[in-house]
Amino acid sequence: MQDSGAVLVLTNPYDVTADLVLRLLADRRVPVVRLDPGTDLHAGASLTATYHADGQQGTLRTASREIDTTRIHSVWVRRPSPYLGPSGLSDQDRRFAAEQALWGAGGIIASLPEAHYMNHPWHNRAAESKPAQLSTAQRCGFPVPSTVITNDPDEARTFAAHQPGGVVYKPLWNTTYRVDGQPHSVWVREVGANDITDAVAVCPHAFQARVSKEFDARVTAVGGQLFAVRIDSPDIDWRRRQDLMTCTSIDVPEPIAHAAVAYLAEFGLVYGAFDFAVTAEGVWYFLECNPNGQWAWQPVDTTKAIAHAITEQLAKGPGT
Structure with missing residues (x-):
């Protein structure tokens, strides 16, 4: 394959959400390598990095691709499997192999020269901390329960x-x-x-x-673009019975939009899925921000818009 300006997509083979973006990248003839490092690297795939006086080089080989890792200009950390180690080993040996893969292969993937990450795995990890989310949300100007x-x-x-x-x-x-x-x-x-x-x-x-809410809201942020839906559900936690909820597009109040952009910048994120409880008085209470939240369950027009925004980020690469 022509590997100049390639996109590396880290996800599991059952991730149909990623397929929405992969089809758009294919339409734009952007080279893509799909990898699930937690499983593929002990099922025939290989990853090598070399560090020397002239800089860093590397090679990624999968069942269908071989690429010079210096040609990867964007990395989409989507839904990769956890590093569990190969089956058939003793518990101790499997834990050892899993941790070596996490810090070895995971470290290589997180350190690709000049690559644009959405999001960088280390930033994702920091942004998954609920206490850090609440503290950052307050600093950025969100109302927080x-x-x-x-x-x-x-x-x-x-x-x-x-x-x-x-x-x-x-x-x-x-x-x-x-x-x-x-x-x-x-x-x-x-x-x-x-x-x-x-x-x-x-x-x-x-x-x-508990917030006395009129409705819930999900705001999906891709770079500086925000896509919001109103969620009406009979449950406190709308995720519990999604077949009972309804979603409609909604505008984001300007103060919330500014706070969302500031929040992403604090954590170094390109993507974030914000959840809010909105009161009858129009107060948007911050509940959490999943740095890798699902988005393809939203109305078709919203899902398409998010897919195009993600595609644009990955296709542009560094400097976006």
Whole structure:
């Protein structure tokens, strides 16, 4: 393949959302290499980096491509599989292989000379921290609901008792969890002071003042472009039963738009999926920003616009 100005897409083979952008890149005849480093690198793919006095060189080989890594001008960190190590090894050896892959292959991919990242994996990691999100959101001018993060049950109960509109619990990380062997999601849910037990002491928990919201809003940011939808759902957490929600396009108030751009700049992000609870008075309360949130579930026109914006970012490369 002609590898000048190529785009490296890091995602798993089942990511149909990525396919929307890959088709647009193909229409523009932009060379693309698709890689799932957590699995492909122990299934025949190889990645090599050489560092010497003249600079850095490298080669990426997959089942269908071979590319000089210095020719990669954009990297889309989409939905790659975690680095788990090859099956068939002992637990200890598999953990060793997985960590070497994360820091070795992951480090190479995160250090490509002059590449434009959307988003850089290290920036993604920093921006996934809920405490960092809340702190940054406040600095950037977003309204933020009163929140406590604690492993002290008494502190949690005291906080809950002093919130006149009630409190919700939300996990700090989307940890894989199973009940009776079946995948189980931990949704945002309402709790009272009497619901908070001493089990809170096991680990930090996040409790947040419940916003009396008129609707939810998702703002998808790609560079300086913002795409917003209003979400109407009967649930506190609209993700729980998406078949019951409705989405319509909506404008973003100018102060929220300015805060969103400032927030992305603070974390060094090109892409971010912001969630807000919007009151009847028009106050947009910041809930979180997923630096790699899904976007293809939105109305068709919004999804198409986001796909084109992402394509434009990747096709332009450095300097965008």
